[in-house]
């Protein structure tokens with residue numbers, strides 16, 4: 193199935209854009225904005241708003257229509273989990289299949305000082321009325337906080353024989369999160385933890401695809417709750433367990 | 438203080454009670470402060486007396502001198518600096534060069550104390566002239582362009598990491614209508630125990646606070662001041678391990694506002710509490726002398742705690758900040774006490790609570806230029822919803838007469854602001870503020886209604902919290918996580934090794950000058 197953006201009729205290809213050009217606001221600037229949007233591949237370009245930001249910059253709002261269509265059937269993306277379990281279901285699942293507690297260690301690692309995301313997933317209180325992993329009777333959860341060096345996170349995971357390591361990355365400027373996540377994977381590789389301990393990453397600019405590309409078992413983005421990660425962890429561990437038998 | 442009729446039905450007796458408790462909470466801490474100095478207070482003093490520059494490894498001259506003094510810091514570092522000026526007959530600029538080249542001031546034999554004091558008096562006179570000149574200049578411009586003063590003042594942030602890029606963005610924002618420009622500091626500068634030297638172009642999430650960067654941005658904004666006929670205020674961060682030194686630099690380079698909180702560093706940067714309390718006092722004396730408005734950081738409580746549940750920690754902290762500031766000679770008109778619009782947007786009637794809490798702050802702090810912070814935590818990638826949330830924030834700010842209005846950015850959850858993000862934010866604020874110019878005077882609230890009850894509850898809970906803090910003492914209260922649910926041991930954190938008990942012969946001409954000027958003590 194080929195798809196195009198939908199404005200007010202099927203396949204009209206309507207797209208809304210806003211951007212700034214480094215020129216003084218005037219008729220010529222507006223025409224430049226129109227031509228620029230055209231160069232991006234849009235037709236029927238309408239520059240509907242232009243406002244000066246200073247003597248040297250102008251802000252534009254523009255609409256354009258595109259002919260570009262995409263074959264949706266060829267788009268590949270796998271969610272970490274298809275169907276999530278609730279907290280109680282996760283607990284029952286662990287009781288039935290593992291007969292022991294699952295150990296999870298997490299942190300916001302590297303130089304990142306944002307704790308709210310990892311706290312939302314791990315702390316007792318949770319987030320938006322979704323309890324965190326510490327609340328799960330069958331999960332032993334340790335939240336190490338923020339600015340935790342990758343070495344320390346992995347050392348702790350080994351010490352506690354963790355089944356899964358959760359790492360949070362919030363700051364993404366200059367791709368610091370990619371660098372840090374790559375370092376963590378390399379350390380895990382050197383420690384022969386990959387393939388044994390589940391490595392899961394989360395943050396507002398993270399998704400499952402990026403996580404997989406970087407060598408993680410799964411990735412979670414905005415709007416994640418503890419039960420999402422918990423479902424993934426227990427299902428994946430179970431899969432590995434029965435796969436081994 | 439001018440009594441205002443409370444639209445929220447707040448009891449005057451309860452407000453007084455809360456203030457008394459805050460005064461009782463801060464008094465024992467002040468006793469500690471008065472008996473101590475810190476390595477950065479000594480470096481700040483050196484800066485005020487003329488120490489500046491850095492050696493070839495980038496170590497600042499004030500740090501070199503402090504290192505030379507080592508344990509002698511408990512007697513005050515300025516003695517050795519001023520002594521060297523007298524003994525060697527050098528100007529501060531010449532002496533700075535010599536120190537950068539390796540001269541050890543602590544090894545120079547001390548000369549006659551009278552000669553040292555005389556030299557110090559001369560340096561202090563120069564300092565006073567410079568600071569007073571800055572104040573006079575600012576006041577003259579404010580008077581000249583007073584018809585352009587907006588209420589609240591519109592505050593935006595630049596944060597490129599490169600001071601020259603910051604200049605472009607700051608000038609653009611000022612031309613669009615911003616009254617206040619804050620240059621965000623680079624990540625982790627607060628934990629550096631020195632202030633980098635010179636202009637900088639590499640920062641992460643912000644730009645280094647250096648004296649040269651201050652100068653560059655001040656000059657850039659001054660250009661806009663006369664072009665626009667509106668005074669543009671410059672803000673930086675007087676926080677972290679070098680709090681007093683940043684205050685000194687700001688006073689000399691005519692910054693207009695400084696982020697400066699009595700507890701932020703302890704709670705959110707894990708700086709030792711003795712260090713922070715001692716440093717904030719000296720910083721605030723400098724800020725007061727230079728007529729610099731401080732911005733306190735209560736908004737931060739709400740990033741880790743819930744804005745409804747923990748509204749009382751915000752008010753308690755404002756009251757504590759106020760008392761510490763009073764002790765440093767600061768008048769209420771320089772206290773930009775912080776608070777924020779951070780209630781979960783999903784909460785039913787959340788807007789009424791925001792409105793009530795903002796008005797409560799206004800009624801409890803009638804003369805203070807309150808600093809109101811926008812929604813951040815609940816901003817998401819939905820920039821359109823975010824823009825709507827900022828509109829409500831703009832509304833509450835105007836409706837409750839806030840003084841300093843930090844604009845929310847629709848892209849808060851995504852990146853540091855683009856040029857156009859700031860423009861959209863300013864447009865929104867100017868529209869809302871103009872459209873409801875006289876709204877505040879038109880409205881009253883139902884007796885015993887949701888808003889009155891909310892504000893009264895927060896005040897009651899604040900009194901309860903401050904009572905408990907008083908019982909345990911502020912040090913223990915922080916150790917046990919009574920603020921922001923963060924626990925900090927009194928002997929933990931960074932910078933404790935830089936705290937010194939003042940020796941009986943402690944000498945600090947800048948401190949003496951500040952206390953005289955601000956009429957502190959006898």
Ligand code: B12
Nearest residue numbers: 305306307308309360364365394395396416642813849852
């Ligand atoms: C609160 C906050 C702070 C607080 C943090 C307090 C604390 N203890 O956490 C303070 C004030 C300290 C702070 C500091 C800084 N911040 Co900040 N901060 C924010 C803010 C406003 C909210 C973040 C938040 O708490 N969101 C709520 C949580 C629940 O959402 P979340 O983190 O996305 O987490 C969810 C999902 O992502 C996921 N998730 C997250 N982690 C994990 C992990 C796992 C394993 C899983 C499964 C899921 C998961 O689940 C969570 C729940 O659904 C954001 C803006 C925003 N609205 O996002 C900026 C923001 C993140 N900060 C930013 C910046 C730049 C900084 C500073 C560098 C500023 C500076 N110059 O000093 C410093 C960084 C210091 C450092 N070394 O990291 C930028 C980052 C830009 C970028 N893309 O890189 C942002 C986007 C603001 C901006 N527009 O500039 N910040």
